[in-house]
Amino acid sequence: xxxxxxxxxxxxxxxxxxxxxxxxxxxxxxxxxxxxxxxxxxxxxxxxxxxxxxxxxxxxxxxxxxxxxxxxxxxxxxxxxxxxxxxxxxxxxxxxxxxxxxxxxxxxxxxxxxxxxxxxxxxxxxxxxxxxxxxxxxxxxxxxxxxxxxxxxxxxxxxxxxxxxxxxxxxxxxxxxxxxxxxxxxxxxxxxxxxxxxxxxxxxxxxxxxxxxxxxxxxxxxxxxxxxxxxxxxxxxxxxxxxxxxxxxxxxxxxxxxxx
Numbered sequence: 001x002x003x004x005x006x007x008x009x010x011x012x013x014x015x016x017x018x019x020x021x022x023x024x025x026x027x028x029x030x031x032x033x034x035x036x037x038x039x040x041x042x043x044x045x046x047x048x049x050x051x052x053x054x055x056x057x058x059x060x061x062x063x064x065x066x067x068x069x070x071x072x073x074x075x076x077x078x079x080x081x082x083x084x085x086x087x088x089x090x091x092x093x094x095x096x097x098x099x100x101x102x103x104x105x106x107x108x109x110x111x112x113x114x115x116x117x118x119x120x121x122x123x124x125x126x127x128x129x130x131x132x133x134x135x136x137x138x139x140x141x142x143x144x145x146x147x148x149x150x151x152x153x154x155x156x157x158x159x160x161x162x163x164x165x166x167x168x169x170x171x172x173x174x175x176x177x178x179x180x181x182x183x184x185x186x187x188x189x190x191x192x193x194x195x196x197x198x199x200x201x202x203x204x205x206x207x208x209x210x211x212x213x214x215x216x217x218x219x220x221x222x223x224x225x226x227x228x229x230x231x232x233x234x235x236x237x238x239x240x241x242x243x244x245x246x247x248x249x250x251x252x253x254x255x256x257x258x259x260x
Contacts, residue, residue: 001130005126012123013120016116017113066206069206078255085255086211092238092239092241099226108165125176126178128178130182152179153180154246161236222234
């Protein structure tokens with residue numbers, strides 16, 4: 001996760017400068033070409049894919065794998081409860097993220113370059129959180145540390161909607177992003193620890209599908225609120241909604257007392 005966010009430390013600022021200097025269409029064309037180059041580069045990785053190619057799975061095999069993955073998730077109380085919590089967290093987290101640029105533009109009159117630098121600062125926080133997750137002491141109880149991280153994340157995110165400076169907002173957003181990446185890394189590590197090795201892929205796919213399933217309607221709703229009210233109002237909903245969910249998770253024994 002730290003490696004993935006490493007590129008996000010520099011490229012958003014470069015993208016903001018390109019957008020401001022050349023305009024939106026050339027910037028988007030350049031962006032599309034970089035995606036194309038990434039896809040083409042995958043074809044040159046000889047080890048990418050299964051060790052032994054056996055053809056595409058049948059629909060029956062596909063549904064059987066999905067069923068196995070969800071059965072494994074749903075029969076484990078800790079994993080099931082964390083998946084439900086992640087689903088609700090994502091509603092507010094991605095809802096807020098979806099209106100971040102209009103929030104910065106309308107609330108702080110941010111330029112394209114400033115938006116790019118904001119994302120770079122956010123990536124620095126993400127890298128920090130991922131690195132800290134790798135150094136997490138095993139003697140600390142997983143569940144208790146996780147709920148503390150959720151509460152700190154929610155509380156540190158609140159100033160974003162109250163500060164008057166974009167750089168103050170970037171500071172709190174970056175710290176919140178650090179905690180978010182710490183949480184995600186810990187939860188993924190937990191899933192791998194408690195899942196039989198032959199089921200890891202199925203479980204990860206099942207959980208990923210479930211926790212991200214509500215994002216599409218939620219971002220549309222937050223966009224509607226930003227359009228019909230203000231982006232600041234929409235960000236208020238995201239911030240306080242996240243705080244309410246964090247408190248609810250902290251009061252949930254299946255998460256708080258998890259020690260595996």
